[in-house]
Amino acid sequence: MSFIFHELQDIFFERLKYFLLTEDFTIDSMNAIDLKDLKINNWRILFPEGLEQMALSFDKWQSKKTMDEMVVLSEKLENPQSKTQKISIALEIKIMKILPKNVFLKQQAFFALFKNHFIALESASYFCDILWRSLDDQSLDFSFYTKRISLFFIYVVIVFFYCGDRSENYIDTKEFIKDSLNNFSSLAILKEKIKTKINIQDIPILRYIF
Incomplete structure (x- = not known):
């Protein structure tokens, strides 16, 4: 039963990823998702604790998919990667590839709500x-x-950076990931890198940090 339950959640998340392309991350939007073919009347059957539980589970699902894709990609590469290279690959997959960017932005906007800060912390901690x-x-x-x-x-800093990145194919974020891993011990370097690449004023939460 537990296996079937998790399979249904996976199917739900695959649909949610595309559903959110045009809809918002709200209860009303979730209620509009048609799950009749799964013999489910409402998404709350899968997430009885509500939208917060669903949002956290959705992000954990993304983290697990990231690990799966990282393994596949690593096997295709001829030369062994260092831990830093593997972390770089994982960050790029999780932040830039699992979700379409506008869906990723909607998810981060949901996490940015004050009432959801603990969910955001737990999801990021789980991924790490x-x-x-x-x-x-x-x-x-x-x-x-x-x-x-x-x-x-x-x-967290890379997520913020990506949210404000307008470079072609988000090349600035890819470079920032590499720079961040090389210079993570220096907060000052990261701050200056962010300020030179994106407009801090465009992202309210960054104004409080920098």
Whole structure:
């Protein structure tokens, strides 16, 4: 039963990814999704705790798909990649490829609501944790936490950057991912990089950070 339940959730998320191309991330929009072919009357059957549970599960689903795609892509590459290269690949897939950009923006707008900050934190933390685990991280000491905290910060900053990126094929975001991983220990470098590439005033939340 649990397997079937998760299969139905996966089907729902695949539909949601395209449904949100034209609809907003709201309860009313979710109620409009037709699930009759799945023998389900309402999306709440899959997510009884409501929109917040669905949004968190949707982002975790994206994280899992990222790991799957990262494995496939890594197998196609001839030369072994370093951990930094694998993290770069994962960040690019998760942020730039799993969802169409306008859907990604709608999801981030939902996470940006004050009442949803804990959901946003949990979703980002989940991604950082499974990414490190996929790299066979065996840390048992304090570095277990520092690695995840560092990656968490990088991930969040890159998300903000991508939201404001208007470069062709988002090449600036791809470069920013590489620069961020090379310079993650220097907050000042990241700040200056952001300021030179995008207009901080276009993204309200960045005005509070920078």
